[in-house]
Amino acid sequence: MTGSMDLPTKGGFNFDLCKRNANLEMKGLKLPGFLKTGTTIVGLVFQDGVVLGADTRATEGPIVADKNCEKIHFMAPNIYCCGAGTAADTEAVTDMVSSQLQLHRYATGRESRVVTALTLLKSHLFKYQGHVSAALVLGGVDCTGPHLHTVYPHGSTDTLPFATMGSGSLAAMSVFESQYKEGLTREEGIQLVTAAIRGGIFNDLGSGSNVDVCVITKGKTEYLRNHELPNPRTYVSSKGYSFTKGQTEVLSTKITLLKQKVEVTEGGDAMEE
Amino acid sequence: MVGKNCFAIASDRRLGVQLQTIATDFQRVFKIHDKLYIGLSGLGTDAQTLYQRLVFRHKLYQLREERDMKPETFASLVSAILYEKRFGPYFCQPVIAGLGEDNKPFICTMDCIGAKELAKDFVVSGTASESLYGACESMYKPNMEPEELFETVSQALMSSVDRDCLSGWGGYVLIV
Numbered sequence: 001m002t003g004s005m006d007l008p009t010k011g012g013f014n015f016d017l018c019k020r021n022a023n024l025e026m027k028g029l030k031l032p033g034f035l036k037t038g039t040t041i042v043g044l045v046f047q048d049g050v051v052l053g054a055d056t057r058a059t060e061g062p063i064v065a066d067k068n069c070e071k072i073h074f075m076a077p078n079i080y081c082c083g084a085g086t087a088a089d090t091e092a093v094t095d096m097v098s099s100q101l102q103l104h105r106y107a108t109g110r111e112s113r114v115v116t117a118l119t120l121l122k123s124h125l126f127k128y129q130g131h132v133s134a135a136l137v138l139g140g141v142d143c144t145g146p147h148l149h150t151v152y153p154h155g156s157t158d159t160l161p162f163a164t165m166g167s168g169s170l171a172a173m174s175v176f177e178s179q180y181k182e183g184l185t186r187e188e189g190i191q192l193v194t195a196a197i198r199g200g201i202f203n204d205l206g207s208g209s210n211v212d213v214c215v216i217t218k219g220k221t222e223y224l225r226n227h228e229l230p231n232p233r234t235y236v237s238s239k240g241y242s243f244t245k246g247q248t249e250v251l252s253t254k255i256t257l258l259k260q261k262v263e264v265t266e267g268g269d270a271m272e273e
Numbered sequence: 274m275v276g277k278n279c280f281a282i283a284s285d286r287r288l289g290v291q292l293q294t295i296a297t298d299f300q301r302v303f304k305i306h307d308k309l310y311i312g313l314s315g316l317g318t319d320a321q322t323l324y325q326r327l328v329f330r331h332k333l334y335q336l337r338e339e340r341d342m343k344p345e346t347f348a349s350l351v352s353a354i355l356y357e358k359r360f361g362p363y364f365c366q367p368v369i370a371g372l373g374e375d376n377k378p379f380i381c382t383m384d385c386i387g388a389k390e391l392a393k394d395f396v397v398s399g400t401a402s403e404s405l406y407g408a409c410e411s412m413y414k415p416n417m418e419p420e421e422l423f424e425t426v427s428q429a430l431m432s433s434v435d436r437d438c439l440s441g442w443g444g445y446v447l448i449v
Contacts, residue, residue: 018361086386
């Protein structure tokens with residue numbers, strides 16, 4: 001056991017600490033909460049492609065941990081994925097599938113297809129029986145046309161013309177159900193998506209801050225980060241706090257000058273001889 | 274907390290078992306290299322084990338690449354190490370602070386399973402994190418010089434820690 005601990009591991013999950021954690025929990029130590037995304041994520045198909053949207057709030061219990069996080073993840077140049085659920089799970093799963101898609105692109109020499117990403121995601125999530133808590137809205141445009149799918153934490157998927165996920169999904173879905181029609185133009189699509197996300201931001205406590213939008217069409221992807229900022233910070237005090245030097249009681253000070261690193265480059269000699 | 278071409282990382286000094294104090298000079302902020310520091314809050318033993326693992330990985334990196342790790346790379350490394358233990362995690366929330374290319378400050382925090390949270394102003398973690406969010410939100414100003422940054426970080430830490438029973442006994446502040 002001592003020998004195997006220090007080598008870089010081969011990948012996959014490591015269950016070494018589970019028994020110890022179970023014992024600690026019996027003794028009363030509470031596991032610290034995970035960062036959840038408590039989100040509103042949406043996607044819709046318009047005439048030339050797919051529009052994805054997400055809010056930007058990350059919560060840790062009732063506290064907002066990050067007021068401007070990124071929930072629209074890159075999968076391939078023509079495929080993006082919004083993630084809801086446990087933040088670490090959505091980030092890890094989308095990064096992993098993104099790398100697998102890149103390797104697949106190198107192997108086949110072709111642009112990735114949305115169904116490839118879909119199958120990779122659903123088989124990973126099903127393998128872990130829903131314990132990897134990632135609910136995703138996957139959208140992209142490939143040689144077979146625009147596609148939009150939702151993936152649930154247990155591994156089931158849906159293929160839809162418009163979809164919403166996350167805690168704010170009901171608020172966003174109400175906007176979609178009343179205003180969606182086929183053959184939307186790009187501007188109408190973006191407007192509808194931002195209206196749906198705003199519905200989630202203002203009516204759901206787990207979603208908030210700004211709106212991110214991603215428009216994917218054949219050959220072009222536009223990631224509009226912070227497309228709308230409906231919650232500007234209005235409580236700034238113009239005076240601010242100003243602390244005078246020496247206000248804090250200091251017991252001891254230690255100043256260490258950083259060593260200058262000298263780089264010695266010898267005139268590159270050829271190695272052959 | 275980020276300042277002008279500098280950063281500050283601070284922690285309190287109490288080590289306790291629930292309500293009993295065991296030590297009043299516990300070190301929680303560790304050096305990885307001259308311009309990269311990591312603070313680990315949560316279970317003391319996991320903080321020390323995780324620090325030893327990270328120093329080991331960084332030394333291997335230094336041997337192979339003949340240079341220090343960039344803060345962004347280090348944050349990805351910590352995230353991967355924590356996520357590996359997704360179903361039996363370390364009870365630890367790290368705060369990473371470093372100077373990247375051109376001495377541009379970089380800070381980030383993670384939850385105990387490695388969900389990275391980058392910020393441009395300040396990051397907090399620990400039992401007093403709710404108070405710290407409030408104190409930093411009101412006391413932070415962009416582009417502070419090192420001396421002003423020191424005062425701000427210390428006052429934010431002291432005021433939040435005074436409102437939490439499980440933290441206290443002063444603080445360590447490091448400015449780079």
